[in-house]
Amino acid sequence: xxxxxxxxxxxxxxxxxxxxxxxxxxxxxxxxxxxxxxxxxxxxxxxxxxxxxxxxxxxxxxxxxxxxxxxxxxxxxxxxxxxxxxxxxxxxxxxxxxxxxxxxxxxxxxxxxxxxxxxxxxxxxxxxxxxxxxxxxxxxxxxxxxxxxxxxxxxxxxxxxxxxxxxxxxxxxxxxxxxxxxxxxxxxxxxxxxxxxxxxxxxxxxxxxxxxxxxxxxxxxxxxxx
Ligand SMILES: Nc1nc2c(ncn2[C@@H]2O[C@H](COP(=O)(O)OP(=O)(O)OP(=O)(O)O)[C@@H](O)[C@H]2O)c(=O)[nH]1
Ligand SMILES: [Mg+2]
Numbered sequence: 286x287x288x289x290x291x292x293x294x295x296x297x298x299x300x301x302x303x304x305x306x307x308x309x310x311x312x313x314x315x316x317x318x319x320x321x322x323x324x325x326x327x328x329x330x331x332x333x334x335x336x337x338x339x340x341x342x343x344x345x346x347x348x349x350x351x352x353x354x355x356x357x358x359x360x361x362x363x364x365x366x367x368x369x370x371x372x373x374x375x376x377x378x379x380x381x382x383x384x385x386x387x388x389x390x391x392x393x394x395x396x397x398x399x400x401x402x403x404x405x406x407x408x409x410x411x412x413x414x415x416x417x418x419x420x421x422x423x424x425x426x427x428x429x430x431x432x433x434x435x436x437x438x439x440x441x442x443x444x445x446x447x448x449x450x451x452x453x454x455x456x457x458x459x460x461x462x463x464x465x466x467x468x469x470x471x472x473x474x475x476x477x478x479x480x481x482x483x484x485x486x487x488x489x490x491x492x493x494x495x496x497x498x499x500x501x502x503x504x505x506x507x508x509x510x511x
Contacts (some may be wrong), residue, residue: 286314286316286364286365286385286388286389287313287315287326287363287364287365287366288313288314288315288316288364288367288381289316289317289318289362289363289364289366289367289368289369289444289511290308290316290317290318290367290368290370290378290381290383291318291320291355291358291359291362291367291369291370292304292305292308292317292318292319292320292358292370292371292372293320293322293351293354293355293358293369293371293372294319294320294324294328294332294354295321295322295323295324295328295348295351295354295372295491296321296324296328296489296491297324297326297328297372297373297489298326298328299489300372300373300397300489301332301372302331302334302335302462303374304337304370304372304373304378304441305319305332305340307318307374307377307378307379308334308378309339309340309352310378310379310409310437311378311381311382313381313382313385314338315339315364315381316339316341316362316363317339317340317341318341318343318358318361318362318501319332319338319340319341319342319343319358319372320342320343320345320354320355320357320358321342321343321344321345321386322345322348322349322350322351322353322354323344323345323346323347323348323349323350324348324438326350327375328372329342329344330501332466338474340360341359343358343361345357349454349455350454350455350457351359351457351459352380352449352452352455352456352458352459352496353455353456354456354472355369356452356453359447359452359479360486362503364383364444365442365444366388366443366444367440367441367442367444367447368381368384368385368439368440368441368442369430369439369440370376370438370439371414371438371482371491373483373489374482375438375481375483375508376398376438376479376480376481376482377419377480377481377482378414379474380398380439380479380480381439381441383477384396384398384439384441384477384479385441385478386500386506387475387477387494388430388441388443389422390485391506392475393469393473394442394443394446394472395442395443395446395472395473395474395475396440396441396442396476396477397432397434397435397437397439397440397441397473397474397475397476397477398438398439398440398476398477398478398479399432399433399434399435399437399476399477399479400417400434400437400479401417401418401421401433401434401439401480402433402476402477402478403435403478403479403480403481404479405480405481406481407481408483409481409483410483411495412483413492413494413497416494416497417434417435417436417497418433418434419497420435420436420461420497420500420501421433421434421435421506423435423501423505424461424464424468427465427475427504427505427508427510428464428465428469428504429472430467430468430473430474431465432476434476435460435461435464435500436440436460436497436500437479437481439479440460440463440465442463445465446467446470446472450463450466450467450470451466451468452457452466454490454503455500456476456494456496456499457500458499458500460500461501461507462506462507463499464504465503465504465508467508468475469507476497476507485496485506
């Protein structure tokens with residue numbers, strides 16, 4: 286099975302070269318699709334240098350958001366499975382190898398990484414940690430899932446499933462939207478531990494606490510509407 290790694294990225298010039306090297310080093314059959322989302326820094330120029338058979342980098346002329354970048358990337362996907370990879374160094378791409386296993390073995394259709402199932406995960410800002418756990422409980426309550434980390438970046442899908450659901454939100458609402466729509470298909474989300482090395486705002490973190498409020502609302506809204 287071939288894995289398509291989608292990297293939606295915005296202003297990550299400091300980390301993107303190292304991240305691409307780490308992703309390329311993962312010993313799986315794969316292709317990498319990077320979408321630069323109108324960065325103001327050198328991210329796209331750096332990414333372009335890695336282009337080759339297994340790697341393409343495309344660019345949005347203006348910043349549209351993570352969800353919009355993932356939608357653009359999906360048009361290029363040719364693999365059987367898709368994983369979302371952030372453009373920073375907070376995660377460990379070698380985790381792909383165990384995250385894809387339940388799908389390859391036919392035991393799951395969707396697998397999420399969980400920072401909370403990994404006791405060695407680094408410490409996050411408490412508000413983000415608490416907010417993330419709360420959003421996971423909210424997901425379980427609304428959608429009868431049993432997950433611990435709804436907002437984790439590593440989400441693996443069978444390509445046909447991800448392509449079959451509408452993705453309508455442009456920004457960080459991608460996570461709650463995809464969780465809600467997958468759940469509404471009756472699919473159980475399988476979770477496995479993932480590594481996490483959190484960065485600070487001064488190191489480039491971009492999510493705001495208000496993105497947590499948006500996630501709360503999107504999960505509620507999509508439970509009852511389309
Ligand atoms: N395409 C796109 N990606 C973005 C945008 N803003 C942030 N990103 C990317 O989204 C990813 C996640 O952003 P972060 O700020 O690191 O969020 P995070 O710290 O991983 O979030 P938590 O740890 O879950 O709180 C990074 O790879 C960013 O480059 C954007 O406007 N467009
Ligand atoms: Mg991050």
